[in-house]
Amino acid sequence: MLRYALKRLISLLISLAVASVVIFAVIEVAPGDPASFMLGVNAQEDTLAALRAELGLNGSKVHRYLNWVGGMLVGDFGTSYTYRTPVSQMIADRLWVSLPLALYALTLSTLIAFPAGIYAAARRGKPGDLAVMGATQLGIAVPNFWFAMMLVLIFAINLRWFNAGGFVGWGNGVWAGLHSLTLPAIALALPQAAILARVMRSALLDILGEDFMRTARAKGLSRRQALWRHGVRNALIPVLTIIGLQFSFLLAGSIIIEQVFYLPGLGRLVFQAISARDLIVVESVVMLLVFAVITVNFLVDLAYAAVDPRLRSRT
Amino acid sequence: MSRNLFLGTFLSSLVVLAALISFVWTPYDYSALSIPEKLQPPNVEHWFGTDHFGRDMFSMIMVGARTSIAVALVAVGIGMALGVPLGLTAAARKGSWLDEVIMRGNDLVFAFPSLVIAILITAVFGAGAINAIIAIGIFNIPVFARITRGAALSLWEREFILAARVSGKGAARISVEHILPNVANLLIVQGTIQFSLGILAEAGLSYVGLGAQPPTPSWGRMLADAQTMVSFAPHLALIPGVAIIVTVLGLNLLGDGLRDWLDPRIRVARA
Numbered sequence: 001m002l003r004y005a006l007k008r009l010i011s012l013l014i015s016l017a018v019a020s021v022v023i024f025a026v027i028e029v030a031p032g033d034p035a036s037f038m039l040g041v042n043a044q045e046d047t048l049a050a051l052r053a054e055l056g057l058n059g060s061k062v063h064r065y066l067n068w069v070g071g072m073l074v075g076d077f078g079t080s081y082t083y084r085t086p087v088s089q090m091i092a093d094r095l096w097v098s099l100p101l102a103l104y105a106l107t108l109s110t111l112i113a114f115p116a117g118i119y120a121a122a123r124r125g126k127p128g129d130l131a132v133m134g135a136t137q138l139g140i141a142v143p144n145f146w147f148a149m150m151l152v153l154i155f156a157i158n159l160r161w162f163n164a165g166g167f168v169g170w171g172n173g174v175w176a177g178l179h180s181l182t183l184p185a186i187a188l189a190l191p192q193a194a195i196l197a198r199v200m201r202s203a204l205l206d207i208l209g210e211d212f213m214r215t216a217r218a219k220g221l222s223r224r225q226a227l228w229r230h231g232v233r234n235a236l237i238p239v240l241t242i243i244g245l246q247f248s249f250l251l252a253g254s255i256i257i258e259q260v261f262y263l264p265g266l267g268r269l270v271f272q273a274i275s276a277r278d279l280i281v282v283e284s285v286v287m288l289l290v291f292a293v294i295t296v297n298f299l300v301d302l303a304y305a306a307v308d309p310r311l312r313s314r315t
Numbered sequence: 316m317s318r319n320l321f322l323g324t325f326l327s328s329l330v331v332l333a334a335l336i337s338f339v340w341t342p343y344d345y346s347a348l349s350i351p352e353k354l355q356p357p358n359v360e361h362w363f364g365t366d367h368f369g370r371d372m373f374s375m376i377m378v379g380a381r382t383s384i385a386v387a388l389v390a391v392g393i394g395m396a397l398g399v400p401l402g403l404t405a406a407a408r409k410g411s412w413l414d415e416v417i418m419r420g421n422d423l424v425f426a427f428p429s430l431v432i433a434i435l436i437t438a439v440f441g442a443g444a445i446n447a448i449i450a451i452g453i454f455n456i457p458v459f460a461r462i463t464r465g466a467a468l469s470l471w472e473r474e475f476i477l478a479a480r481v482s483g484k485g486a487a488r489i490s491v492e493h494i495l496p497n498v499a500n501l502l503i504v505q506g507t508i509q510f511s512l513g514i515l516a517e518a519g520l521s522y523v524g525l526g527a528q529p530p531t532p533s534w535g536r537m538l539a540d541a542q543t544m545v546s547f548a549p550h551l552a553l554i555p556g557v558a559i560i561v562t563v564l565g566l567n568l569l570g571d572g573l574r575d576w577l578d579p580r581i582r583v584a585r586a
Contacts, residue, residue, distance in 0.1 A: 011419070014419075015419075015422065015423055015426060018423055019423060019426060019427070022423075023435065026435050026436075026439055027435075027438070027439065029439055030438065030439040137564065137567060137568070138560070138564065140563070140567060141511075141559075141560045141563035141564035141567060142556075142560055143515055143518050143519060143522075143538075143556065143559050143560075143563075145519060145522050145538070146518075146538055146552070146555075146556035146559065146560075149538065149541070149542060149545055149552050149556075150552070150553075150556070152545065153545050153546070153549060153552070157545070157546045248426075248428055249428065251428075252428035252429075252430045252431055253430070255430055255434075255523075256430070256519050256522065256523055259522070259523050260542070270434055271523065271524075273438075274434065274437060274438045279438060279439075282434065282435070282438045286427075286431055286434065286435055289428070289431050290426050290427055290431065293425075293426045293427075293428065294426045297426070
């Protein structure tokens with residue numbers, strides 16, 4: 001297990017290194033000089049030079065790359081070109097919206113998908129199964145931002161249960177914060193729940209066909225007992241992988257959902273940064289998202305190996 | 316013909332037909348502004364109503380189908396054109412450094428959600444349909460590479476491949492002449508699924524302004540425009556949304572149906 005973990009860790013580090021080079025290289029290609037963008041067209045040559053030095057834009061590409069990566073390792077993401085504040089601070093502020101939103105959605109998606117998937121598998125081929133499968137087929141086809149708009153129309157504009165957008169901030173209490181993230185979280189969770197329910201169902205159906213399930217029934221367990229004790233527990237392994245993958249979709253997906261609800265999360269930060277050509281912010285947020293995806297996948301791999309020893313020998 | 320295949324074919328061809336017809340005919344000029352007629356709900360003259368500029372929604376939906384299909388189709392094309400050869404190569408050279416490099420490269424691309432790729436590309440090169448295609452296409456490459464490699468690996472163990480090797484064919488020729496035709500079914504099914512994901516991705520990208528730019532109509536941007544008017548003109552948001560759902564649902568059903576139809580063994584197992 002330790003060897004396997006070490007091996008995965010090395011490949012994690014290589015992936016992160018390559019990803020950082022790719023992101024840096026793409027941003028390098030971007031036309032335009034941040035210093036002249038910040039100071040406008042009438043800027044003096046010496047002020048421009050001073051600003052470039054201050055932003056660390058001088059020096060070779062390799063030097064600047066190492067500066068960027070080295071800075072990130074100690075939590076220094078540089079200074080925003082437009083706001084002149086540390087990027088790390090901007091990201092940290094926004095992360096307090098995006099991360100709880102993604103986790104909230106992940107929780108909802110799991111809470112919906114597990115019962116739905118287990119119910120469908122237990123009633124395979126019966127009307128209940130068909131209804132769940134039909135609903136998930138529809139859930140996968142619905143764009144989450146459109147669903148979000150419909151939620152706003154129904155629950156915010158017509159019923160007035162929620163605000164149509166904005167975030168009250170965690171300063172007003174956890175419940176107030178969660179309340180304002182509820183509609184966005186539902187919108188994000190729906191398509192993911194549909195996918196997860198299908199995975200849960202098919203994983204469970206695979207398990208139900210196994211010999212040990214027959215043995216469980218033969219030793220006197222009821223259908224329900226066998227399903228829960230031996231079926232669901234074994235089906236969790238593939239489901240876990242999908243949950244890990246979904247976390248990254250949720251983080252990225254929240255970028256779009258934040259636009260619908262005007263939430264001050266990473267998504268809005270990135271779009272503001274793009275329109276202001278604040279490339280250092282774009283660069284850092286993208287790196288952070290990629291870091292999150294790679295790390296979560298790494299953790300899922302480890303969890304997988306911990307649960308299923310057969311996987312350790314393969315890589 | 317299964318129910319999935321029938322319904323999928325029906326819905327998909329409806330959308331494709333609308334897109335094709337829009338080249339020669341739309342009820343109105345999709346870009347013609349007519350302020351006096353603005354924000355009409357669906358009626359006899361304007362079947363899907365009009366938007367805030369008085370443009371005919373039905374015409375815009377038809378032309379928008381063109382945009383969605385074009386972007387998603389080319390993105391699938393990119394994914395297949397690059398992903399399939401990579402997957403075939405990796406399988407033919409299984410365990411070699413080349414295989415390793417290709418698979419690790421795949422993992423790396425997977426770590427960039429397509430939206431993040433789109434953001435990077437847009438930040439550097441600006442928004443537009445071409446950049447949306449590239450962003451979605453790049454993400455499709457590892458999907459096709461992986462599925463091709465996986466299927467090809469098991470084929471390489473089969474006797475008929477051994478026979479081909481004994482008869483003196485090289486790995487490249489075997490890959491093209493024997494492996495590729497045998498993974499084609501799988502690729503068609505996956506292509507359908509990626510096509511539907513591409514439609515969704517395109518809608519998302521143009522919703523946040525990273526996709527096709529005005530005046531090209533696109534369903535995602537119609538939704539973005541509708542957002543501030545949803546309280547008094549809900550049809551503006553409902554109709555493009557339903558168009559997206561019909562397309563994606565149709566393609567997904569078509570993919571499921573094709574999979575069952577092309578592989579009767581699954582039909583039994585899935586019943």
